Every structure is written in C-alpha cells, then in structure tokens.
Amino acid sequence: MIREIIGMAFILIGITFDFFGVLGLVRLPDVYNRLQAATKCVTFGSAGILLGVFIKQGFNNFGFKALIGIAFIFLTSPVSAHAIARASHRSGIPLTKETVIDQYQEDNELKESGKKDV
Amino acid sequence: MTIKNRSRITVFILSFLVWLALTHIGDIQEVIAGLIVAFIVSAVAGKFLLTTEKSEHIIKRFFSAIIYFFKFLWEMIKANFHVAYIVLNPNLPIKPGIVKIKTNLTKDSAITVLTNSITLTPGTLTVDVNPETKEIYIHWIDVLSTDVEENTRLIGGRFEKLLTEVFE
Amino acid sequence: MRVFRWIIGLAIIVAFMYGNFFIYSGDILFKLINVVLFCSLFVLFRVLFGPTAADRIVAVDILGILIIGMLALMGLFYDQSFFMDVGLIWALLSFVASLAFAKILEGRSLDD
Numbered sequence: 001m002i003r004e005i006i007g008m009a010f011i012l013i014g015i016t017f018d019f020f021g022v023l024g025l026v027r028l029p030d031v032y033n034r035l036q037a038a039t040k041c042v043t044f045g046s047a048g049i050l051l052g053v054f055i056k057q058g059f060n061n062f063g064f065k066a067l068i069g070i071a072f073i074f075l076t077s078p079v080s081a082h083a084i085a086r087a088s089h090r091s092g093i094p095l096t097k098e099t100v101i102d103q104y105q106e107d108n109e110l111k112e113s114g115k116k117d118v
Numbered sequence: 119m120t121i122k123n124r125s126r127i128t129v130f131i132l133s134f135l136v137w138l139a140l141t142h143i144g145d146i147q148e149v150i151a152g153l154i155v156a157f158i159v160s161a162v163a164g165k166f167l168l169t170t171e172k173s174e175h176i177i178k179r180f181f182s183a184i185i186y187f188f189k190f191l192w193e194m195i196k197a198n199f200h201v202a203y204i205v206l207n208p209n210l211p212i213k214p215g216i217v218k219i220k221t222n223l224t225k226d227s228a229i230t231v232l233t234n235s236i237t238l239t240p241g242t243l244t245v246d247v248n249p250e251t252k253e254i255y256i257h258w259i260d261v262l263s264t265d266v267e268e269n270t271r272l273i274g275g276r277f278e279k280l281l282t283e284v285f286e
Numbered sequence: 287m288r289v290f291r292w293i294i295g296l297a298i299i300v301a302f303m304y305g306n307f308f309i310y311s312g313d314i315l316f317k318l319i320n321v322v323l324f325c326s327l328f329v330l331f332r333v334l335f336g337p338t339a340a341d342r343i344v345a346v347d348i349l350g351i352l353i354i355g356m357l358a359l360m361g362l363f364y365d366q367s368f369f370m371d372v373g374l375i376w377a378l379l380s381f382v383a384s385l386a387f388a389k390i391l392e393g394r395s396l397d398d
Contacts, residue, residue: 015321
C-alpha cells in the first residue's frame with residue numbers, strides 16, 4: 001500500500017517536470033536555450049516516471065526493464081544534445097540577440113586567420 | 119592477463135546478468151541462449167569497454183563513485199528547479215553566452231563523464247571539446263563572468279576532484 | 287506583448303487541466319497519459335513551426351524521450367511488460383536518428 005503511494009508520487013513529479021521542459025521548448029528564443037531546458041527537464045521527468053513504475057512493480061520483469069530504461073536515457077540524452085549543439089553551431093545557426101559573449105566563435109576565427117598566415 | 123581479455127570477460131558477465139534480469143528463469147534453454155548471446159557480444163564488441171590501467175584501488179574508487187553519484191543527483195535536482203523558475207517567469211530572465219573552461223583530466227572516459235555531468239547540471243550545456251589543449255566550450259544560460267580561470271572554478275571545479283579519484 | 291502571450295498560454299493550460307482532471311471521468315492513469323499527450327502536442331508545434339532545421343531535430347529527439355515515459359504508464363495500466371520493450375527500441379532508434387541528423391546538418395557524410 002505504502003509502495004503504491006510512493007510510486008504514484010514519483011510519477012506525478014516526473015510528469016510535472018516533463019511539462020516544464022516542453023514549455024521551455026516552446027518559450028525560449030533560440031536552439032541552444034531550447035536544447036538546455038528540454039534536455040534537462042525531460043530526462044529528469046522521464047526518469048522519474050520510470051522510477052515510479054519500478055517502485056510500483058517491484059523486482060520482476062517489468063521493473064528491471066524500467067531500470068534499464070533509466071540507465072539508457074541517462075547515458076544517451078546528453079550525447080545527442082552535445083551532437084546537435086555542435087552541429088548547429090558549425091552550420092552557422094545564429095545565437096539569439098540577447099547573447100553577451102561567444103568565445104567559441106572567437107577561437108574559430110583565430111584558428112582560421114592563423115591558417116591563412118601559414 | 120592483458121587488458122583486452124579482462125575487458126572481454128567484464129562485458130560477458132555484464133551482458134549475461136542483463137539477459138537474466140530481462141527473462142523469466144524457469145527453463146534451462148533460456149540460460150543456454152543467454153550464454154551464447156553473451157559470448158557473441160563479448161567476442162565482437164568486448165574490447166572497447168576497458169582501455170587503460172587505473173592506479174587507485176578498486177574499493178576506494180567504488181566509494182568515490184557513490185559520493186559522486188549523490189552529488190550529481192543533488193546538482194540535477196537544483197538544475198530542474200532553475201529551469202522551472204526561468205520557464206514560468208513572464209519576463210524570461212536569461213543572459214546566454216558561450217564560455218571556455220580548462221580541465222586537468224587526461225583519460226577519455228573521465229572527460230566523457232565530466233561533459234555529460236556538465237550538460238545535466240544547472241544552466242550549462244557542452245558544445246565542443248578540444249582534446250589537444252584540454253579546453254571545453256560551454257553554452258551558459260546565465261553568464262556570471264567571462265574570465266577563463268573563474269569559469270573553470272565555477273563550472274568544472276564541482277566535479278573534477280572526485281572524478282580524478284574515480285577514473286585516474 | 288510578451289506578458290499578453292504568457293496570459294494566453296496560461297489560460298489554455300488551465301482550461302486543459304480543468305477539463306482533464308475534473309470533467310473527464312476515467313482512470314487516474316489515463317488522466318496522466320492525457321497530460322503527456324498534451325506535452326507532445328507542444329513538441330509537434332515546434333516540429334511544424336520551428337524556424338530552422340535544428341529546432342525540428344531537437345523536437346524529434348525530445349519526443350523520443352517523452353514516449354518512453356508514456357509507454358511505461360500504458361504498460362502499468364494494462365499490466366503487460368512488452369510496452370517497455372517498445373519504449374526501449376523507440377528511444378534507441380531516436381538516439382541513432384538524431385546522431386545521423388546532426389552529422390548531416392554539420393555537412394559531413396555518414397561514414398566519416
């Protein structure tokens with residue numbers, strides 16, 4: 001009985017943070033900020049849902065599949081976020097106009113000019 | 119025993135345990151099929167898991183990993199409340215920018231875990247890694263300073279000491 | 287203008303939550319699944335109207351992680367564990383797909 005209540009609480013927390021993450025995907029101004037909000041909140045939210053399912057089910061077939069799902073999304077979602085961020089910066093998608101500093105762009109321009117001198 | 123064979127044996131044991139967790143153990147056929155699949159997996163892709171020798175003792179590394187896990191969990195909960203605060207505010211209080219930090223870690227696995235942790239902690243997202251000069255470029259949603267040393271202390275310093283104990 | 291849009295969004299969300307939790311009479315798990323489907327409606331908004339290609343790739347990547355949670359809830363309702371298999375395979379395929387999309391966006395070929 002107490003296990004059911006704890007599992008349901010984890011599922012509710014997970015769905016709340018899922019919702020915040022998707023709201024960030026709609027509201028924030030450019031692709032890097034959207035990637036930040038969405039990756040953090042949706043990963044945490046889905047992991048919360050899967051942890052609640054594991055607590056409700058206990059140590060059987062279904063519960064172990066949920067645990068493997070948690071490990072899987074924690075390993076893969078930062079990697080795909082990193083790949084998308086690097087690709088969009090290299091393909092020249094601009095940052096939003098509120099940006100204060102871009103040291104990556106400065107270093108790339110430094111490297112390009114260095115190559116031209118040699 | 120060479121490092122490659124030790125890596126293969128580790129992969130064999132791990133994949134066999136995952137197979138046992140995913141199936142009902144009620145029959146000898148399930149166990150035999152699991153042994154065959156685990157052997158094929160470890161023969162084809164087993165040599166990529168462990169690649170370098172570690173200097174510290176394994177029990178000490180294990181305790182450091184446990185401490186690191188709880189610290190990471192706490193930072194991640196803080197990150198989620200930070201994002202919720204930004205998203206629900208009508209004025210969107212953001213000040214984004216890309217900054218550069220330095221790291222002292224040398225092993226590939228340590229740098230991978232450090233960048234994944236940076237992506238899941240408050241306000242930061244890894245954009246690129248330069249492995250020759252050991253610099254990491256980070257998109258920060260709320261830029262506090264533009265100095266490289268200061269940013270290294272603020273962003274990477276939370277994890278670097280523990281990761282040195284775990285992976286080096 | 288920004289505050290005005292914020293109020294419109296708040297009105298839509300409050301209307302949905304009221305209709306879902308107080309008017310619709312179903313199991314509690316189905317109410318939660320409806321919330322996740324409402325989230326994926328926002329993601330589909332970003333897929334349709336995203337200004338650049340990178341926004342659409344981000345949205346598809348996020349959709350894959352949302353679906354694994356929704357399938358776990360459906361498996362809990364029907365008490366069948368094969369829903370989790372579908373979710374794991376979906377997340378795996380969306381991970382590989384977003385890596386491939388990122389490589390194409392960067393301008394390299396796939397076997398680089």
